[in-house]
Amino acid sequence: MDIKDLKDQFKLRLSGVEDGTYCYSIECNKEFFELAEISDVRDGNLHLRVEMEKTEKLVVLNCHFEGDVIAPCDRCLLPVSIPMDFDTRLIVKLVPMVEEGENDDDDDIWVMDENTYELDIFHYVYESIFLELPHRIVHEDDENGNPTCDPEVMRKLEEMEKAKAEKEKEMDPRWEALKNLKLD
Numbered sequence: 001m002d003i004k005d006l007k008d009q010f011k012l013r014l015s016g017v018e019d020g021t022y023c024y025s026i027e028c029n030k031e032f033f034e035l036a037e038i039s040d041v042r043d044g045n046l047h048l049r050v051e052m053e054k055t056e057k058l059v060v061l062n063c064h065f066e067g068d069v070i071a072p073c074d075r076c077l078l079p080v081s082i083p084m085d086f087d088t089r090l091i092v093k094l095v096p097m098v099e100e101g102e103n104d105d106d107d108d109i110w111v112m113d114e115n116t117y118e119l120d121i122f123h124y125v126y127e128s129i130f131l132e133l134p135h136r137i138v139h140e141d142d143e144n145g146n147p148t149c150d151p152e153v154m155r156k157l158e159e160m161e162k163a164k165a166e167k168e169k170e171m172d173p174r175w176e177a178l179k180n181l182k183l184d
């Protein structure tokens with residue numbers, strides 16, 4: 001799928017569409033995550049189901065996200081699969097004229113011109129997934145409370161930390177000053 005086709009999936013046509021309920025199904029896969037660049041997420045398999053209820057003055061989008069996204073572990077940098085299962089709702093008010101600043105306050109309520117041709121929910125989907133990401137992404141501990149991170153990588157990281165600390169100690173001028181004090 002090229003980038004245009006991928007992005008077109010998130011454009012829900014309003015113009016000429018009769019009032020009623022419509023369902024859309026969108027797969028957010030590796031191509032989507034590489035394009036969207038949501039934080040460090042570069043892969044995943046997230047199914048998005050959008051139910052659009054359209055009336056003359058109002059469009060309600062009920063979105064259901066289910067699947068997982070893959071991001072690097074904060075500790076060992078190897079990929080972690082993060083399960084996701086959540087719902088969001090976007091309300092779009094259709095008005096004859098949009099006043100300036102009317103859209104500034106709320107991400108979940110949009111005010112749009114009633115002649116809007118289509119809704120582009122790409123960024124809305126981006127934000128929704130971003131907000132669901134945990135603050136800290138790490139491999140879970142096992143039943144004994146030990147990290148399940150890659151032991152080889154962890155060992156190397158520890159060595160690097162140690163070497164860095166040693167080097168900083170050497171370069172810290174206060175240590176030099178202390179040495180001189182001892183000489184006196």
Ligand SMILES: [Zn+2]
Pocket residue numbers: 073074075076077078138139148149150
């Ligand atoms: Zn890890």
